[in-house]
Amino acid sequence: MKSFVRDTLLRQRARLHELDALLSAPDVVDSMERFKTLSREHADASTVVEVFNRYLRREADLASATEMLADADMADMAREEIDSAQADMAQLDTELQQLLLPKDPDDERNAFVEIRAGTGGDESALFAGDLARLYTRYAERQGWQVETVSESPSELGGYKEVVLRVSGAGAYGRLRFES
Template sequence: MKDTMRSKLTQLVRRLEEIDQNLQDPDVTSNMDQFRALSKERAEIEPVVLKAKEYEQAEEDLAAAEEMLSDEEMKEFASEEIKAAKKAIEQISSELEILLLPKDPNDDKNIYLEIRAGTGGDESALFAGDLFRMYSRYAERQKWQVEFVSASPSDLGGYKEIVVKIVGQGAYSKLKFESGGHRVQRVPETE
């Protein structure tokens, strides 16, 4: 791990400890705006700190396995443990790099999802309905709320147009690249 990354993780660990101490202070808990801001910052930092502790544990496991190499009876077991620890260190390191990337300020915002059937009549309306069901089920799994804004159902069960508001933490961050046209082509059963 790079020194800059390690120093950033150390700063985050210290900041989390500082936030935890501040959250126990009665003056902070009486000021709801400050309490809310600290709680939000803690929620952003905590996953990174937990992953950093997981990384430290993997490094400790690697060091312990390397110590076992000197014992002839434990040599085979130690080599397997070394491989597993190195693999874990590599995986956790890449996850930490992603967690330390700067966040988009809009990531925690809600979104409006618009689905419109294009040319293709009833077939495209059915596809629009399928898309809506897919997105609404995804939203349910993420524990987001789906609020209908407007809908124009088609005769066969799809939607000519549907607009919904998706409310939940991280909705924008996970759906911000879901834009553009989608195409579906029906294949007859005879082919």
């Protein structure tokens, strides 16, 4: 891991402890807007710090396995542990770099999904119905709420047009490029 990434993660861990103290302060609890902002920052920071702590644990495992290489009886087990720790650390390093990328503020917004049947008559209306069910199930698996804003059903059970409102954390960020 690069030193500036490690420094950033250490600062993030310190900020998480600071946020814990701030969230328990009585003046923050009285201001709902400030409490909401700090809670969001705390949630983001805790995700990053959790992955960073796993990285540090695997780094410590790697160091102890390297020390065990000197013992002939434990050398094979130490090599396996070293390989496993290095693979885990590489994966966690990639995950940490992705978590540190700046986020688009619009990603947390709600989304509207508009589905319209194209040319093709009843078959396209049935496909639009299947597509609406697909997005609804996907949203439910993500823990989002789906509300049908408007619908125009066809005679055979599909939709000529349906508009869904998907609300939940990260809905717009995940659905923005669907077309």
